[in-house]
Amino acid sequence: MSFSTAAAEDLALQALVFLASDEEMVAQLLAASGIAPDALRQAARDPDFLRHVLDFLCEDDQRILAFAAQQSLRPEQVVSARTALAGPGSYGWQPD
Secondary structure, three states, X not given: OOOOHHHHHHHHHHHHHHHHOOHHHHHHHHHHHOXXXXXXXXXXXXXXXXXXXXXXXXXXHHHHHHHHHHHOOOHHHHHHHHXXXXXXXXXXXXXX
């Protein structure tokens, strides 16, 4: 499944909501990104931050598996959305 940029951004926003629903995960995301809690809403409009959200999700097997299950997706589809935001070949990943 290929994602358009808009669809990938939508999935990243859903991932952000998923992460925000868990106090520990959102704290880890904020620490990793350097974003202050009060700046999160503004950051969610930034495509680079949305890519970072998907990167963060993909860094941990349990996070990506839980999110993919919640969204009825395969984990590879989350990676595909991340690639749509970052561009083909980013981090060595090739387009689908």
